[in-house]
Structure formats: structure tokens, C-alpha cells
Amino acid sequence: MVAHSGGPPLAMYLLPLGLSKQAYGGTTSLFFTVGNIIKAAPWLALARPTATVWTLMAICLLAVPSGYGLLVLTAVKLLWDGVSGYLR
Numbered sequence: 001m002v003a004h005s006g007g008p009p010l011a012m013y014l015l016p017l018g019l020s021k022q023a024y025g026g027t028t029s030l031f032f033t034v035g036n037i038i039k040a041a042p043w044l045a046l047a048r049p050t051a052t053v054w055t056l057m058a059i060c061l062l063a064v065p066s067g068y069g070l071l072v073l074t075a076v077k078l079l080w081d082g083v084s085g086y087l088r
Contacts, residue, residue: 006032 010031014024049057 006035 014027
């Protein structure tokens with residue numbers, strides 16, 4: 001909700017519905033996925049990416065696995081801290 005300005009209004013609509021965690025997460029993911037796909041066509045129509053932009057996007061795409069790896073490491077560290085604190 002913090003990273004997307006549409007998160008809080010969507011949460012205000014979905015939370016009172018009493019959805020399960022899986023349904024809430026899936027609905028939120030699908031809502032923003034569809035919204036972003038719909039926005040992609042007008043953006044591409046307004047400014048067609050040049051070869052330089054495509055190259056930059058390909059370079060940035062290489063950072064995705066390292067970012068995912070860091071996210072997994074952070075999650076494991078937080079889980080470890082939580083479990084070790086609970087077992088004390």
C-alpha cells in the first residue's frame with residue numbers, strides 16, 4: 001500500500017468485504033496488473049522507446065534477480081530473528 005498511491009483506496013474498499021488473505025492478495029495483484037497493462041498502451045503511444053531506452057531497460061532487467069535475491073535474504077533474516085526471539 002505504501003508503494004502505490006492506489007493501495008489505500010483499494011484497501012478501504014476490499015477490507016470491509018472480509019476476503020480471505022489469499023483472495024485479498026490475489027484481487028490486489030490482479031487489480032494493479034490489469035491497471036498497469038491498460039496504462040502501458042497510451043504511454044507507448046505517447047513516447048515510443050528508442051534503441052537507447054530499450055538497451056537501458058535490458059540492462060536494468062539484469063538487476064531484477066539480484067534484487068529478488070536480496071529480498072529473499074532479508075525475508076530469511078527477519079524470519080530467523082522472529083523465530084529465535086520467540087524461542088527464547
